[in-house]
Amino acid sequence: MSDKHLNEKELLAYLSGAATGSVRDETERHLKLCGDCFQSYMNMREAIFLQKGGEKIPAKMRDAVLQRIRDTKQSHISVIVRFLKDKIIVFSGDQDSLSYQGLKASYAFRDSGENILSRSQEGPISISRVIQEREVTLTIHPLTQKDKIGLALLVNPSEALQAIVTFDGEVCETIDDISRQSMLSTQFPRQGELDIQFLKKKETIFTITLSLEAGE
């Protein structure tokens, strides 16, 4: 145990008293020798203590934060695309109140519309949203390589926008003019964060984030 850092499960077991006997002794020995793990352990203790403090956010601060969230939506769209065994669920940030369980239950058997799409056979799926007076359509294409997807971007009215595409923090593709090239050449894994920044004359006009999640 001393050779590698303790993981969170081991730290929690020690902290909660669930670790007993030789496991407890070994954990304690490691904590004594490893400054990093001792720091993580104490951070965990402090965080748990502070989190249980019960202090509520003042109403004024809560309202200000929520207003900032609403403002963010003016120039940014976030969409979660969850690939399940027999369907794809799409959650979008431009719905007023989003309940994960509720939304899933409400739309679970719909086979049309933007929020959930059944797919006995995989085909392209389009998600359209209006942002900054433009209709943006993202089309997700299944690929022969099953764990990857392709993506096409369409902005209406057509306009010479530049698109910078980032996947999990790494820039993977830049399109100089999406009115001339709508299909991205990158094949994306079905799990990760896909960010698309749309620019006009080097200024960001709006951004879209697709959170891709591969489920059961």
Place this chain on the structure above:
Amino acid sequence: MFTNADIRPFIAECCIGSETAWNRFFELFHPLIAGTVRKAVSYDHDDIVQTVYCKLIGNNYGLLRKFRGESFYELLAYIRQIAFNTAANQRRSQGAEKARITSIEDFMSLLSSEYDPEARYLQTEVSREVMSAVAALDIKYREPVYLLMQGYKHKEIAGILGVPIDTASTRIRRAYAKLEENLKEFTVN
């Protein structure tokens, strides 16, 4: 309480700006954010807490989207670190001076001083010899010394360690004695 399976969907919903998810976020994490800021600085708590939220929302929820953990406790630690870093940056921007602790007298004075939110900031400037003496303590004595260095009071230390306050005070007293013994074995500049 969240299960680990709830974490990724919860983060994703916060990142799409779901107000339902954010109200849950406030319930779960505001005490942690506010408490961390209060421990780190002695002024402008509300402004700094608000700055923490701005950071979490800013850059299209960039910090939240960077979270790669899978469990509630990892998320707790992650949020706490963001709150702490924000407060520390605020201190730096105010040009706060660091004190350097190099002697046993200074160190014991720090530990026994009245609650001082800046104590955490001093920690990085405690000399290697003093830190070595602390590191040589058994875990049950090192825990309260570490928390004293963070500026926690005895009652809070008892809460964090999950022991009665008398037990915490006894451990602190014994920790002092052991620390003095340990420090004799180290060269103090």
